Amino acid sequence: MFGYYVQLAFQSLRRNRVLTALMILAIAVGIGASMTTLTVMRILSGDPLPGRSAQIFYPQVDANPDVTSHGPYDLLDYRSAMDLWSAHRADRQALVAAGDVHLVAPHTDVPALKLSMLTTTADFFSMFNVPFQYGQPWGDAEDASRARVAVISDDLNNKLFAGANSVGRTIRLHDNDVRIIGVLKPWRPSPLFYDVGGGRFADGDTGDFYSKPQDVMVPFSTGQDINRNHFDIFTCYRLYDGKSNEQTSPCVWVRLWVQLGDASKVTAYRRFVADYAAQQKALGRIGRADDTRMMNLMQWLDFNHVVPGDVRLETWLALAFLIICLFNTVGLLLAKFLQRGPEIGVRRALGASRAAVFAQCLVESSVVGLLGGFGGWLLTLLGLWIVRRQPTAYADLVHLDLAMFLATLALSMAATLCAGILPAFRASRVTPALQLKTT
Secondary structure, eight states: OHHHHHHHHHHHHHTTTHHHHHHHHHHHHHHHHHHHHHHHHHHHSSSSSTTGGEEEEEEOOOOOOTOOOOOSSBBBBBHHHHHHTTTTOOEEEEEEEEEEEEEEEETTOOEEEEEEEEEEEEEEHHHOOEEEEEEEEOHHHHHTTTTOOEOHHHHHHHHHHHHSTTTTOOEEEEEEEEEEEEOOSSSOOSGGGGGGGGGGOOSOGGGGGGSSSOOOEEHHHHHHHHTOOOOOEEEEEEEOSSSTTTTTTSEEEEEEEOOSSSSSHHHHHHHHHHHHHHHHTTTTOOOSSSSSEEHHHHHHHHTOOOOOOOHHHHHHHHHHHHHHHHHHHHHHHHHHHHTHHHHHHHHTTOOOOHHHHHHHHHHHHHHHHHHHHHHHHHHHHHHHHHHHSOOOOTGGGOOOHHHHHHHHHHHHHHHHHHHHHHHHHHTTTHHHHHHHHHH
């Protein structure tokens, strides 16, 4: 019976091709606009470390000696970061800081480059599941010995060495020879979660959260030597002349990430951070000890508003547009079904039940939804292609995967079925006698 209804649906759709095209176009445009924005939203708001983000935490301590401070800064000062890291109270822990560096690759034709360099500690790679194509990361021994070693990105390896295995080659960072010990696979976390900051100062300009990872990574201690303790400063809580190094400056510029395997360890580490703040307050170094924080990774991303405000707005507008398209489809389906009143009256007079007429109309709505979903899929691909050509940091991340393709078809079918319920119900209530009399 279902196959027969499908056959009838295609015959009915061919009968009035203009009306059919309008219905399919309305569904396709609504689905295309909504799925384009939903795909972008899904990519930007997804979990960058599935299965592990609940174990990754970001401790915060306010180093400001002013007792009127309103909450901790989003980064740590050098002393607080080193004190917490040196205590080794977490399963894994990583210090993170960034700064610009001049790079020269001897024995290559590539001119000098100015790049962003990430300085971190050995646990960074295992804690964040960083994939390697060649070589391996450094270990605790290299952290302690201030070893001149580096891990480089796949992009930089392609630029300098044409993608060949460059482990053992030398690059020069600020006149310091550094040996490459590892090359990453293409790695593009979305967002760049380990580098997120802004929190209470976030104003919706979150483009930097979707930048590509740094091309050069070196041990945290090595980076201090190479960059002469000059890193990207987030903010300062006292006047800073910029002449002294960041280790002694009244500024915050270091991130600390910790991994804690279970709830008891999380509780213990929170207590440890609170006790540390109380100790530093007793020493007179900080003003308040009652405003420490420790959010997990997803809470931290939400706190920093990593999804751009314009993307949220566009998503709501696209969904509203889809609803408008559905209302238009309801009107078109209603006109189409009621126009077939005489046909439906004959079917009823010959013994067809209201349920059979209702089912036939819903099948026809489903066919419209399937065709509209296919059109919506094509429009979604076009919309994402347009997004990828926009000057936004996350443009290269936007793509339609299998899950979103299936969601496109499912949404189209569900939306059209919902739109077809009222017209199908009205069509099934047609009075046979009245229709036969008028024909």
